[in-house]
Amino acid sequence: MGIHSSYHQRKQDLIMLVLKGTRWAVLVAGSNGYENYRHQADVCHAYQLLRKGGLKDENIIVFMYDDIAFNVQNPRPGIIINRPQGEDVYEGVPKDYTGHNANVHNLYAVILANKTALTGGSGKVLDSGPEDHIFIYYTDHGGPGLMPYDDYVYANDLIDVLKKKHESNTFKSMVFYLEACESGSMFEGLLPEGLNIYATTAANAVENSFVTYCPDDYPHVAPEYDTCLGDLYSVSWMEDSDKHDLRTETLEQQYEVVRRRTSNEYPENGSHVMQYGNLRLRKKSLYDYLGTNPANENYTYMRHDSSTSISKPVSQHDADLLHFWHKFRKAPKGSEKKLEAQKQLIDELNQRLHIDHIMMFIAKLLFESENGLLMLETVRPAGQPLVDDWNCLKTLVRTYEEHCGSLSRYGMTYMRAIANMCNAGVKMEQMAMASAQACMGTTLIHAAPSTMN
Template identity: 30%
Template sequence: MKNMTYGVANILVILILMLVSSISSIHRSLPEDFLQAGHTNNWAVLVDTSRFWFNYRHVANVLSIYRSVKRLGIPDSQIILIIADDMACNPRNPRPATVFNNANQHINVYGDDVEVDYRGYEVTVENFVRLLTGRLPPGTPRSKQLLTDEGSNVLVYLTGHGGDGFLKFQDSEEVTSQELADAVEQMWQKRRYHEMFFMIDTCQGASLYEKFYSPNILAVASSLVGEDSLSHHVDPAIGVYIIDRYTYYALDFLERVEPDSTKTMGEFLSVCPKRACISTVGVRKDLFPRDPHKVPITDFFGSLRPVELTLSGLNVTAMSRTQNQSRREELKRKVSDRSLQYAKQFPTSKLGSS
């Protein structure tokens, strides 16, 4: 009986070794590009951290970026929109249910298709860090989760009031640059991103990216340490500034971008020179392995999914080898004379400026 037990154990050990060996051989036979997954999807985390009517511009900032990334193809299911105060419903708003980013009231950026994921008192440092790191309570709705993976390019846009090494949340708490850097490192260790782009429009915004130490991060800020980030213009009808300078010029650039655009992140990083922004725009790219001038802007702000349209029907009935060859030649001719083309996903839309 004892010998039989040993025999069964030996057989199990042999089977396990054979299984491990077969898995290893499969792993070795996989192509290298499969083992090193690249960029496969896009996500955006758009955050306004300030409250009160006089911070109207911060809500307009974040809603304007939200509108741009949606136009360029990132779906709502992959956008986390965080707004600390609801200016559209503020009793001081003379135009209820609207938010404008331009004194000419050209575009209501708070349209019917806006999906806010965190609002009001849900906008806390704890919720923000939990969102990034994936440490959310059980039962959290899918719309409140950042379901990224090792193939995700993530755009993080932050606007509000900041200082040297911190960003205020609702004038009651703050996230420090070290806390933000540690949260990003957790994301990297848990394979929650492929590349990240931080776009920070706050006073002394550059201080928020100084502590980053994780790979594949590109960052831009509207002001250096010791500098204020300034507003662009006032709407006399509501009596407050309605957009910040850096975001205004960034939007002016983004509105000329289409899903099939050849514009690059390198071009985007220089959208607001000092003569326009007054503050000095800061850029950090030492953690980013690629040349920003060779990175399409749609790698972060869009999600290009071209659709190929044919102008004629395709006969799917059985054909002879000669017929198949003839059909292939016909398709080649159509491609060469451009009768078979890619269709743009979205119509052209331009933003007027004041």
């Protein structure tokens, strides 16, 4: 045992001589609420993987709301799992930026190592040097061109932060894994090759990403859970990393494993994993960013090996509805829990119908009826960014919210429609007039509860 241990240590020491610099990681779960259990489970799993890979706590920065582990709805208090019958991934996870301190302003400050811009949190920042390797993993809901993290993470702002990080000469290379609906829109037409950043996304610029290990996925998910445990893209890259010697697997090879699992195996319920930035980096070893678990020393990557499960994916946009439906179905008939779950489900459906109605009305006011509906769905050619003028997009979103209230996670699906308005020359005054008319005195369109029992 001692001989094997010393041999392994010498082998690790030799590898470290080849890998100059330090590995850093920023892990971000952008959502909160028990219905979004999976996002924090993803991040906790990623943390455990990196620790087993040899990264130190001082080099791993974690953003998560931290309202899941001890949530009253969690059937296993203090424990978070990322797959059925999985091990606890919550234990030991650093509480760097939690609650309201897990926000976009602190995220940008952490990436840029700007300690003076931080508000709350542990104070840890990405204090990397010119020879260091950075891994950023972000999981959340999403919409075209943005992520809903406290205040919005707009694609152009994120790219500007990454450009500033590159200009500061504080990393050698960076890998960015992004899990969200329409996540490709955060990088498409925006991430230059010259930043030495390689990014992959759970979906292309126009489609939903998918969740997995969901309720009723028998026999895979324990019946006490009424929420999905993981996101398909996320568990795909992590379950692949969990079992391989990552010194023998490249970023490109993992991309292929994840792409197959999220698309080819689920032609009707899957998404297209995308690559952006400096694609030459995909030839690099995963070890450079994630380290590797010594227990996997003899488990090398094989081309057709994958972490396939037969769990049926669910659209990210439908995961909330699935959670509320299962809460309703499981609650005792006539109980307060059943009434509460029914209200949550109907309120969510009503809100979606309401937003659909408002957006269609605004589009019809701004354009002719036919053109208005077309404006909601038009997609720009592949390779182009979502919008030409990002300030216009932000202005129109703010204007809408001043008159109609928060866009909401579901409402973010209409970001492309608002971007199309900007691209068509719509001004703030026009949006204000249309939004005021659409939302003044409006009442929610109601989904009938009579069909539920």
